[in-house]
Amino acid sequence: MDAAVDRYLTWLAAERRVSPHTLAAYGADCVALVRSLEVQGVRTPEAVLAGHLVTFLEAEQRRGLAVRSRARLLAALRGLFAFLVREGRLAVDPARELRRPRLGRPLPKSLSPTAVAQLLGVGDPDPLVQRDLAMIELIYAAGLRVSEAVGITMVQVRLEAGYLTVMGKGRKERAVPIGRVARDRLEIYLRDVRPQILANQLSPHLFITRAGRPMTRQGFWQRLNKRALLAGLPGHISPHTLRHAFATHLVEGGADLRAVQLMLGHADIATTEIYTHVARERLRDVHRKFHPRG
Numbered sequence: 001m002d003a004a005v006d007r008y009l010t011w012l013a014a015e016r017r018v019s020p021h022t023l024a025a026y027g028a029d030c031v032a033l034v035r036s037l038e039v040q041g042v043r044t045p046e047a048v049l050a051g052h053l054v055t056f057l058e059a060e061q062r063r064g065l066a067v068r069s070r071a072r073l074l075a076a077l078r079g080l081f082a083f084l085v086r087e088g089r090l091a092v093d094p095a096r097e098l099r100r101p102r103l104g105r106p107l108p109k110s111l112s113p114t115a116v117a118q119l120l121g122v123g124d125p126d127p128l129v130q131r132d133l134a135m136i137e138l139i140y141a142a143g144l145r146v147s148e149a150v151g152i153t154m155v156q157v158r159l160e161a162g163y164l165t166v167m168g169k170g171r172k173e174r175a176v177p178i179g180r181v182a183r184d185r186l187e188i189y190l191r192d193v194r195p196q197i198l199a200n201q202l203s204p205h206l207f208i209t210r211a212g213r214p215m216t217r218q219g220f221w222q223r224l225n226k227r228a229l230l231a232g233l234p235g236h237i238s239p240h241t242l243r244h245a246f247a248t249h250l251v252e253g254g255a256d257l258r259a260v261q262l263m264l265g266h267a268d269i270a271t272t273e274i275y276t277h278v279a280r281e282r283l284r285d286v287h288r289k290f291h292p293r294g
Helices: 002-016 020-039 050-062 067-086 113-119 127-142 146-151 180-198 217-230 239-252 257-264 274-290
Strands: 163-167 173-177
Touching (some): 002 020, 020 050, 020 067, 113 239, 127 146, 127 180, 127 217, 127 239, 146 163, 146 217, 146 239, 217 239, 239 257, 239 274, 257 274
Antiparallel strands (some): 163 173
């Protein structure tokens, strides 16, 4: 089983070009499966039956694994055994009849335009604070994932043309427009702030630390929450909240859903369609609040 898992993960990295984060998650899921199979006395892919997989999944459910985590776990297992069938190692896929747990579709948390303005209000002149504000502005302006924002290099930025290129999931590149406000803030950051942070060092990355290294996802998450507290915004705000705000405000403003899909880098339009539900919920709230018979 260990050798089969190694080949599967190598294939995911080389052929499917999944992100390092996804690869690590699938690797952990497969390791957990192998351990469960060993306890059940199974050590080769040919000996795996659907019942062995069900035993493993039920144990993970009893352990308290969240529904979404169980869905990802099952996706990893189904991918593993489908890969082994394609390789000719297995004649029958033991995971083919397994079904994903039902996922709810909670509406994504967003921010109002007023809250975004609060978040991006006048800040401390400290260069690191100004860097954070430039990152927040760019993520909101372009709907970036935090992994995309921290990974941007200087050659990906086309300020004169008003866009940047982003390497998204599956290493798919897309061009994303940025507005005048974000472009102005980035110009100030590049001209006045970034040189102060670098202090004569060189770095290919757009957003950097004092050590000249790129910002980390965790580091930006912490800085964003600190900024939200200082701005007096209630609740927890994540980088993904800014991405949701970008999409929500576009859809509420009448943007074409296909255009929003392209800007977000969603492979499937169904993923983008949730923002139409967000917009409808907002309209219902407005109706209830302001209509005399709402």
